[in-house]
Amino acid sequence: MRRLAYALLVAASVPAAAQQQDFSKVEVRVERVAPGVAVLFGQGGNIGLSHGEDGNVLIDDQFAPLVPKIVAAVSSVDPDPIRFLINTHWHGDHTGGNERLGQAGAVIVAHDNVRRRMSVETFSKQMNQTIKATPKAGLPVVTFAGGVNFHLNGDRIQVVHVPNAHTDGDALVYWTGADVVHMGDTFFHRVTFPFIDRESGGSIDGMIEAAKRGLALVKPGGKVIPGHGPVATREELKAYHDMLVDVRSKVAAGVAAGRTRAAVVASKPAAPYAATVAADGFIKPDRFIETMYDELKAKRR
Structure with a gap:
């Protein structure tokens, strides 16, 4: 199951690819992270949930066929409707449910570049596939450049853009009261080495800065929701940041020394x-x- 899930990490950027998968046996599991905050695990990116007296806010939504299971899982925590849906970036394993949830009344929020990329048909060289434009109902209707705050469910939820990290439209979502941060795919925890989508504007330096920004937000003892993998501690996010810095320094040294790509890879940094x-x-x-x-x-x- 893990191999399939991460084979879909890029392929799922193509809605048709997701539709060809059998999601019938996927279970959506809820883990309560802090008062008013939960995470949903299914297939695709981890889903954050803010719940309480003001209704439900989702962070990402995996794949369209899983929407009924996602809605059922949310209802098991809070029967209120999903009011807002925040996308951490544009990839299909995080936005595949947008259209159905948008049609159901959720207000979709994301960085400007998320809407820009989802609005047009794109050819992916690395996948040798065409990614179709998202239908209007699945597009973000509220977009931001630097960030936006939500004052809901007794907390202030900060949405912070981190430029050119996993993509050029990444956002971190931080519950200031609960001290929980959702890192999107700027943080992969235990399940895979980082995926830097250069075709979507991603960069190693941006990934490092995103991890640094997450560390500046969450306090010792706080919780970190990665884009993929189990909920982490601040210390584990720090170890991830340090790994990125260390590996980058080794690769940069090889590049500066004029070593070939094959030679640097063979050195196993x-x-x-x-x-x-x-x-x-x-x-x-x-x-x-x-x-x-x-x-x-x-x-x-």
């Missing part, structure tokens, strides 16, 4: 961290290094 990531993760160490090498090499030209 991510090897010390292999035990912290699932062996069947979607992004293998070599691919992680190749992506980083290509980016840092291009920056030196």
